[in-house]
Amino acid sequence: METFRQFDRDPNHKNWLKGIMVLEDLQDCLKPFIEDETEKLHEDLRNICGPRQCDNNCNPKYQGPNQNPVFNCDVCPNWRKEIQNKHKSGKLMWKNSEAHEWSRDKWAVSKVYMPDGHKKHNSIDDFDIHSFLTLINQCKNFQRFELGELCNKVLNVRNRMMHSPRYQLDQEDLLDFLDRIRDLGDQLSKKNSGFKKLAEDINEILNLNFRLVETEELERMENAIYTAVQLANEYRDNQDSLNEVVVKLEQCISERDSQILVLRQRNKTQQKKHDWEIQRLQSALVHETTEHRNTKVQLENLHRELQEEKKMRSDEQKYWPRWREFTWRNWEIQNDPVKSLIKKEDLAGGLFAVLGGLLLALFAILK
Numbered sequence: 001m002e003t004f005r006q007f008d009r010d011p012n013h014k015n016w017l018k019g020i021m022v023l024e025d026l027q028d029c030l031k032p033f034i035e036d037e038t039e040k041l042h043e044d045l046r047n048i049c050g051p052r053q054c055d056n057n058c059n060p061k062y063q064g065p066n067q068n069p070v071f072n073c074d075v076c077p078n079w080r081k082e083i084q085n086k087h088k089s090g091k092l093m094w095k096n097s098e099a100h101e102w103s104r105d106k107w108a109v110s111k112v113y114m115p116d117g118h119k120k121h122n123s124i125d126d127f128d129i130h131s132f133l134t135l136i137n138q139c140k141n142f143q144r145f146e147l148g149e150l151c152n153k154v155l156n157v158r159n160r161m162m163h164s165p166r167y168q169l170d171q172e173d174l175l176d177f178l179d180r181i182r183d184l185g186d187q188l189s190k191k192n193s194g195f196k197k198l199a200e201d202i203n204e205i206l207n208l209n210f211r212l213v214e215t216e217e218l219e220r221m222e223n224a225i226y227t228a229v230q231l232a233n234e235y236r237d238n239q240d241s242l243n244e245v246v247v248k249l250e251q252c253i254s255e256r257d258s259q260i261l262v263l264r265q266r267n268k269t270q271q272k273k274h275d276w277e278i279q280r281l282q283s284a285l286v287h288e289t290t291e292h293r294n295t296k297v298q299l300e301n302l303h304r305e306l307q308e309e310k311k312m313r314s315d316e317q318k319y320w321p322r323w324r325e326f327t328w329r330n331w332e333i334q335n336d337p338v339k340s341l342i343k344k345e346d347l348a349g350g351l352f353a354v355l356g357g358l359l360l361a362l363f364a365i366l367k
């Protein structure tokens with residue numbers, strides 16, 4: 001486990017891992033590319049050699065690159081010749097495949113341009129990046145991509161990575177290696193869109209800040225994350241509940257505001273009525289006060305008149321007998337002695353009798 005922890009602590013170990021990841025990324029980009037190009041290669045050879053396939057199960061013993069094996073058919077020799085014609089440089093690895101397969105299987109042809117050790121490999125996933133780059137380097141069909149020394153430079157990267165004694169890579173070498181791989185990808189992307197994302201992936205891996213974590217620690221971290229997510233969900237639920245309460249409270253406040261508005265309006269109307277009523281009562285009070293004052297004046301006048309009347313009557317009662325006696329004596333002296341016998345009361349009674357007679361006569365006429 002110390003080795004594991006050392007890998008996590010040492011930045012050069014991590015650089016080495018980054019280099020491996022970029023090679024893996026390059027290999028993923030190369031797979032569909034190689035799949036297509038080997039198909040085209042086999043089709044080219046089939047066009048030259050014809051559609052016939054070997055029916056003699058040719059598999060002559062490998063006799064070295066400069067010796068011509070003996071075939072028991074007229075198909076395989078043509079294929080061998082054309083495979084050689086497509087060869088650009090390096091060492092043809094005839095023993096990677098059996099001759100009778102050349103006319104049938106593209107991998108049987110392609111493996112001849114690859115390093116040794118692929119005799120039993122027959123699909124794209126069987127080959128490593130070293131095989132792909134060697135194939136590209138050795139087969140003329142890849143010349144149209146104008147790769148120059150780019151493949152060799154990347155092959156050098158791969159070899160130095162694989163042969164690093166302590167699986168370490170310093171930062172300077174890492175940057176150099178990634179530049180080489182990026183250059184190869186950029187050149188291939190000119191004619192194949194499958195490499196366009198490689199440069200972006202390389203930058204992501206270069207800037208990757210990662211840790212190597214034991215499973216138990218990872219489980220602890222996952223549990224912590226799970227707990228955190230649970231808490232976050234609970235918090236969110238609580239938040240939702242609080243939001244509902246807030247919405248209800250806001251509705252209540254809104255309703256109360258509406259009620260207050262109505263009450264204020266009503267109060268305003270009542271106040272206005274009240275003011276009108278007070279104004280009316282004040283007017284009435286002023287009117288009543290004026291009336292009262294007038295009445296008081298009238299009463300005072302009446303009272304004064306009454307007092308005067310009383311005073312006059314008092315004076316009359318006080319002075320009348322004397323005045324009557326005086327006037328009566330004067331009248332008796334000045335008038336007939338017969339008339340002097342008529343008393344004042346008699347005179348009044350006579351006057352009433354005459355007036356009564358006149359009234360009776362008037363009623364009789366009206367009837």
Ligand SMILES: [Zn+2]
Nearest residue numbers: 054058073076
């Ligand atoms: Zn044959």
